Amino acid sequence: MPPKKKSKKTKKNPEKNGTDLEEKYRRSTLDVAVLEDYVVFQCESVRKVQSDRSDLRRRVRDMEQRLQHERQDLRDISSDLSRQYKTMKADLTCKVRTLEEEVIQLREKLESCQEELRREKRERERVEQEKDAIITELQHKLDDMEIDCEKVLHETLDSLTSQLAAARRGWEDTSEALHRDYTELLCEFGLNALDV
Template identity: 65%
Template structure:
């Protein structure tokens, strides 16, 4: 059997420990009750806040859905605009390419026509120069003939004039001889009693 002294001490210690543990449990319990009360207060506040925020949340969700739909529409519109612009760009690019090809073809044709016109112009110039040379040669030839004819006509004219002058000189001499004879005969008329006016 154990000694008695020891038993009393142990019981006393156990009692003290038990009281201390009870106090601690009581403190923890009270503290837990306070914590629960505080947490319940927090929960009540949060519930009230949630209750107040709930309509705003619903409104925000509705607005968010509306904004998402609007964004979807805008994205679709953006895609449609991009698609339309891309189509227009391709159409314009095709038209521009066709126009460039047409214009290049026209430029090529016009260049060919220009070359042909330049060749024709060059040919015309050569022909005109040839005609002018021939004309100048003909004019020079005709001028030479004209000069020769003029010289010949002058010679003929001088010869004829000289002949005419000599003939006139001979005729004059004849007239002067006749005139002298006539004057002499006129002077003799009064001798015969004739008037020269009546004859």
């Protein structure tokens, strides 16, 4: 509060002066009470600020501890991940080496199989050529045998035909003689051969 200006007092009335004094005393008491409230308020504010500061320091300490724990966890996780990475890298390197060796073996096996296949193809072609030659030769023989069989068959049929013709002539002669004999015999009995 700003200091009050001193005013020149005129002593007019002692009662008025007493009332002024009482008024001033009341005002001073009120000012003191207001100042005391202000001081109490400021003390409480200071205590609250100190308490808040203490809480904040405690929270900062807790956060720093948590941060420290988080950093330690992060270092542990990073270390573990690094270890896992190295292990996986070693495993993958080993697998890659094994697979490369297997690829080399399989390529060699493939080349061997392809060479075997080429040999088998050449052998099959040779066998097919031999078979074709044998089939062609057998076909020629079969054609020759067919011609020979046709000749034999024609000769046999011609011979059989001439024999059948001769036999037929003999049977016809015999049948005509028999027919005449039976006709004469029927005539002797008085029968007509056409009726019978």
